Amino acid sequence: MATVPTFEELFRDCRESAVHLEMRDSYMKSDPAYVDWAAGVAINPAERWADWLALVSEATSRGVKVRRARIVSEPVSKYIQFEHEVTDGLNIAAGEEVCWLPRRSATGIALPGNDFWLFDSSLLLVNHFDGEGEWLEPFLSTDRREIELCASAFEAVWELGIPHAEYQLV
Template sequence: MTPKAPVPSFDELLSSATRSALHLEMRDVYAVAEEEEEVRLWRSGEWTLDDGRKALAGWMDLVESITKRGVSVRRARIVSVPVTDYIRYEHALSPLNLSAGEEVRWLPRREALGIPLPAADFWLIDERLVRFNHFSGDGQAVDPEMSEDPAVAALCASAFAAVWDRATPHGEFQL
């Protein structure tokens, strides 16, 4: 068996994009270690958008650098309604994604019925390279996986397009 190639960092992956970087999120809760303190502050009411800006500074710089090159960065989120506290946190944070140059849309899970979806969240780079983000049942990030299989990329492109077409732009999405 051939060992898996290392998965590039998000900086490397997104910096390699020449046309598009598409992100589909499908979980209602993420328990990513680097967000733990931010989420705690948000829940306690101590969090501000400036706190989020500080926490996301590296991400925002990366997105700004690639969108300035003309790369389209779009994020679609499929969410259960009523939404979880974590989704409320993401919604509160999304203006920062927008200010960095991302487009963000939201789709209630019931409206996603009938869309063939891959089993995991993903980033699709230039409709050719897929990074699957795997999570444990409790939302902890586990080893990501890459695919350059054209059929897998086509499934992800089709799924993203269908979700994007049905989804509501961030500014219009009501929690």
């Protein structure tokens, strides 16, 4: 690819599906929403993430199936508590389906080394984070082997995952 599309362009160009696998127990603790939440400030996802809600809502209204699976250690980290608390108002409200898989249940799954987004089963956006969970540059791939591994891993996690409405934090 001559130019790498933005995440928003990838989402807007998506026609059938967008799946996201998250495998870390914390992300970007410098995120102002997380900092506020950790300090006890009430978080309104519709205000904090209006752009995300609009982007995903637009995709799901076009018929794009958006699914997010999270593999989490239990007992969960404070960051995962934050994610769980905002999921209804952020992800579910936008039209995403979300499931949670306790890490202990993921032992038999061949997992990629990084979190990712897979668009229309053909374009893989690999997310990179530093050791503290701060976001680094992503990598875009059309490599069939990478796509097949990530698609297989996502579906295996999804099959074992617990729907958000049923997942109780431990």
